[in-house]
Amino acid sequence: MSADAKIDAPEGVCNIADTMAEPQNSALYDALMAVKPPELTRNAWAMKAGVNRSVFADIKSRGNAKHDTLDKLLDAIGVSFAQFDAGRATVRTEVAGTGIQDVRREFLGEGPSAPLPLLGSAMGSEFGDIDAHIEMTELHVGEVLDYLARPATLREDQNAYALTIIGDSMFPRFKPGERAAVSPRQAVHIGDDVIVQLRAADGEDERVKMVLVKELVRRSAAFIELRQYNPDVTFRIEANRVKHMHRVSGRLF
Numbered sequence: 001m002s003a004d005a006k007i008d009a010p011e012g013v014c015n016i017a018d019t020m021a022e023p024q025n026s027a028l029y030d031a032l033m034a035v036k037p038p039e040l041t042r043n044a045w046a047m048k049a050g051v052n053r054s055v056f057a058d059i060k061s062r063g064n065a066k067h068d069t070l071d072k073l074l075d076a077i078g079v080s081f082a083q084f085d086a087g088r089a090t091v092r093t094e095v096a097g098t099g100i101q102d103v104r105r106e107f108l109g110e111g112p113s114a115p116l117p118l119l120g121s122a123m124g125s126e127f128g129d130i131d132a133h134i135e136m137t138e139l140h141v142g143e144v145l146d147y148l149a150r151p152a153t154l155r156e157d158q159n160a161y162a163l164t165i166i167g168d169s170m171f172p173r174f175k176p177g178e179r180a181a182v183s184p185r186q187a188v189h190i191g192d193d194v195i196v197q198l199r200a201a202d203g204e205d206e207r208v209k210m211v212l213v214k215e216l217v218r219r220s221a222a223f224i225e226l227r228q229y230n231p232d233v234t235f236r237i238e239a240n241r242v243k244h245m246h247r248v249s250g251r252l253f
Contacts, residue, residue: 027063028059028063028064028065029056029059029060029063031084032056032059035074035077035079035084036077037077040077042056045073045076045077046073048077049072049073049075050072050076051072055069055073070084114158115149115150116147116148116149116150116151116154116160116161116162116181116252117144117146117147117148117161117162118144118145118146118147118148118161118162118163118164118179119139119140119141119143119144119145119162119163120140120143120144120145121137121139121140121163121164121166122137122138122140122166123135123137123138123166123167127210127235127237133169133231133233134169134212134228134235135166135167135169136198136210136211136212137163137165137166137167137210137211137212137213138166138209138210139163139197139208139209139210139211148162148179148252151249153181153183153249153250154181154183154249156185157183157184157185157186159184160181160182160183160184160185160249161181161182162179162181162182162252163179163182163195164177164179165177165178165179165180165213168230169213169214169229169230170193170213170214170215170228170229170230171230172229173193173215173229174193174213174251178251178252179251179252180193180195180213180251180252181248181250181251181252182195182246182247182248183246183247183248183249184244184246186247186249187247188216188245188246188247189216190216190217190218190219191215191216191217192215192216192247192248193213193214193215193216193247193248194212194213194214194215194216194226194245194246194247194248195211195212195213195245195246195247195248196211196214196226196237196242196244197211197242197243197244197245197246198210198211198212198237198241198242199240199242199243208243208244212226212237213248214226214228215227215228215229217234220239221239222238222239223236223237223238223239224236224242
């Protein structure tokens with residue numbers, strides 16, 4: 001019998017050769033390989049995470065993993081699940097001209113498709129005359145609550161961020177609880193929705209604590225004029241109170 005001849009298995013018995021095919025890549029496996037530090041082998045990563053060394057072969061063949069196993073793997077390399085989940089959209093099994101480390105840089109916030117940080121926000125006090133009911137939002141600039149998929153329009157804006165709309169002062173344009181993508185890089189024009197970051201009233205504290213989410217109506221060297229919808233009121237802010245004004249590029253769904 002020729003060495004290359006194939007022996008047919010009896011009926012009802014699985015031929016071993018048919019089970020030895022190379023398993024197909026899974027989306028989860030590719031995503032994990034995208035965040036794997038280059039200095040770590042797969043075995044070393046598994047050992048560092050305290051999981052079975054066959055974990056990657058299992059994931060590659062099955063296409064899934066237990067949540068606690070995934071948590072251990074990510075924790076071992078300092079990647080949060082929020083980062084991983086948001087960044088999975090950047091991973092492709094076949095991207096011409098893109099190496100796995102290029103994908104990893106984007107995945108971890110070092111490239112144009114890095115996840116968008118969601119900053120903490122809360123209801124703030126009212127701005128100016130209390131009878132005008134001009135709503136302010138408290139923005140926690142140093143507090144990242146989550147990482148969201150980055151819109152294509154913000155791929156090149158590495159300082160872009162997201163925040164949750166608090167209150168109903170801009171309803172129906174923005175509903176309470178909606179998330180807005182914000183771009184410090186995009187040009188601001190009359191009629192745009194903007195995030196106005198305010199300096200403290202005494203001018204002594206440069207840290208941004210309060211912001212206004214409004215529509216830009218007018219601007220000059222001395223002031224900016226804004227509009228809110230609910231209640232419908234137009235008002236002015238002295239230019240020296242404004243630290244930054246960023247364009248709201250859209251809602252996040």
